[in-house]
Amino acid sequence: MRRHLARLLTVLAVLAAAFATPGMASASTSGTAGMTSGTASGTARAADEWNPPAHLAQPLNEVWNHVSSTYPDLHGFRNYGWDQVMANRGSVSYCVRWESDAPVSAALRDRIHAALKKQFAKWMSAMVVNGKGHNAWPHTTVPVNIVGWAVKNRSTLQWTDNSVDIYSGVLDSGGAPQCAPDCGRFFHQDGDYSKCPGGAARHYDQSLWLTKGFQGGAGGDWGQRMGQEYFTGALGQENIHIYLHEVGHTFGLDDFYDWSPTGQCCFLMKAGSATQISEFDTWMLRDFWRRLKSRYGL
Numbered sequence: 001m002r003r004h005l006a007r008l009l010t011v012l013a014v015l016a017a018a019f020a021t022p023g024m025a026s027a028s029t030s031g032t033a034g035m036t037s038g039t040a041s042g043t044a045r046a047a048d049e050w051n052p053p054a055h056l057a058q059p060l061n062e063v064w065n066h067v068s069s070t071y072p073d074l075h076g077f078r079n080y081g082w083d084q085v086m087a088n089r090g091s092v093s094y095c096v097r098w099e100s101d102a103p104v105s106a107a108l109r110d111r112i113h114a115a116l117k118k119q120f121a122k123w124m125s126a127m128v129v130n131g132k133g134h135n136a137w138p139h140t141t142v143p144v145n146i147v148g149w150a151v152k153n154r155s156t157l158q159w160t161d162n163s164v165d166i167y168s169g170v171l172d173s174g175g176a177p178q179c180a181p182d183c184g185r186f187f188h189q190d191g192d193y194s195k196c197p198g199g200a201a202r203h204y205d206q207s208l209w210l211t212k213g214f215q216g217g218a219g220g221d222w223g224q225r226m227g228q229e230y231f232t233g234a235l236g237q238e239n240i241h242i243y244l245h246e247v248g249h250t251f252g253l254d255d256f257y258d259w260s261p262t263g264q265c266c267f268l269m270k271a272g273s274a275t276q277i278s279e280f281d282t283w284m285l286r287d288f289w290r291r292l293k294s295r296y297g298l
Helices: 007-016 054-070 081-087 106-125 228-233 241-250 279-296
Strands: 092-099 144-151 165-168 206-211 217-220 223-227
Touching: 054 279, 081 092, 081 279, 092 106, 106 144, 106 228, 106 241, 206 228, 217 241, 223 228, 223 241
Parallel strands: 092 144, 092 206, 144 165, 206 223
Antiparallel strands: 217 223
């Protein structure tokens, strides 16, 4: 699940994307425009503060020092999940890239949508304390909008309603289906969706890329990729941990292949050591936010 933050590797991501190979990605073998829903009012925001448990202060500083020295463009990069949520005023939009010939019924589609929303919300709930955004985080919930599905063949999708846009036969350079690049934030980080059918309201910030036979996972600013069989097989689980790990990368969190912060052995972002968001993962997310929030005037 190796994540790349530097601009150079983001350029490589563009070459991959159209997503033949994920940019800003990780790989592991461990098992909407304008919406304001869930935004806390100014008077309801938590005080600007930093108050991690004492035993986490040192390891959190170690993590930040490691990340900031490893990725020199940390502050210059402008397409983290944070940037996406803030640009949308408190929501995020997804395209589902179904790189599989397995049929999808309306019922399966709806279960995938429900799971995606539930799992993404786990990270966002980590930013809320006592009903308020932690450390000036301005949102109490972050709705997930699924605006499109991408497939090679329309017949794979066994529904006829128009609840989501369908992109059939729109392929990236590696032959994988994708939603229209004209609608993707990855391709239009300036927010210009004027060529997107349906306009900005039908744009997507991230892709849930489900590939038949794919092992492990990958994640970055473009979204998250994992096995189609894995994700659909995990729909009944409380934590779809590979997906959760990859979303951590979308929000800037690092991998821990070759080191562990002082006193920390088992947490989600250390692949294979945990299957749910831990206290340490939560505080790493909050720490990343406090380091970047000034870019939004907070």
